[in-house]
Each structure stands twice: as C-alpha cells, then as structure tokens.
Amino acid sequence: xxxxxxxxxxxxxxxxxxxxxxxxxxxxxxxxxxxxxxxxxxxxxxxxxxxxxxxxxxxxxxxxxxxxxxxxxxxxxxxxxxxxxxxxxxxxxxxxxx
Numbered sequence: 001x002x003x004x005x006x007x008x009x010x011x012x013x014x015x016x017x018x019x020x021x022x023x024x025x026x027x028x029x030x031x032x033x034x035x036x037x038x039x040x041x042x043x044x045x046x047x048x049x050x051x052x053x054x055x056x057x058x059x060x061x062x063x064x065x066x067x068x069x070x071x072x073x074x075x076x077x078x079x080x081x082x083x084x085x086x087x088x089x090x091x092x093x094x095x096x097x098x
Contacts, residue, residue: 004059005043005066008075010051017075019057024072027053 008016010027018025020039025031036042036053046052047066059067061078069075 002058002065003056004063005047006055006057006059007046007049007066007068008052008055008072009046009049009068009070011070011072014051015072016052017069017072017079019055019079022076022079024076027051 006019008018008027010016014027015024016027017023018031018035019041020035025035032053039055041055041057043054043056046054054066061081
C-alpha cells in the first residue's frame with residue numbers, strides 16, 4: 001500500500017481531522033506542539049493553503065495523492081469504515097476447528 005499525502009485544510013472553526021488521534025481537533029499551537037511535531041505522519045504545513053497541515057500515511061481508501069481534505073467531519077466519517085476480508089469474519093471460527 002502506498003503512502004498518501006493528506007492535505008488537511010482547516011474549516012471555518014480552524015478544525016481538521018487528525019489521523020493520529022482519530023478525531024476532529026482544533027489546529028492550534030497546543031495541537032501542533034503536543035501532537036503534530038512528534039507525529040511520524042506529520043509532513044508540514046498544508047501545501048498551497050493558508051491554514052492546515054499535511055500528513056503522510058497509508059490510506060485504505062481509494063483517494064487521490066495528494067488527498068485534499070476540506071471537511072474534517074466527512075474525513076472522520078470516511079476513516080471509520082473498516083474493510084472486511086473477502087472471506088468474511090466468520091472464516092476464523094470455522095477454520096479454528098470448532
């Protein structure tokens with residue numbers, strides 16, 4: 001799986017989706033210092049945007065690269081969906097000898 005640059009642009013309330021914390025956060029000095037600066041996904045300020053940050057991580061979704069995230073609520077929602085293996089979750093129960 002390839003690494004995707006996520007350009008997280010602040011909404012009108014200065015919020016973004018944070019993958020590290022898996023929630024919507026206010027992009028203020030505290031967030032930048034306590035979380036962004038030490039995060040292995042942090043890639044700097046949002047490319048070409050006045051407010052926001054860029055993060056790089058493996059995304060299970062099919063998105064463009066770079067992926068521009070303009071709506072933190074929608075980005076959060078889309079990142080809560082988990083893929084179920086094609087063989088289904090019950091395969092483990094049946095293959096475990098039960």
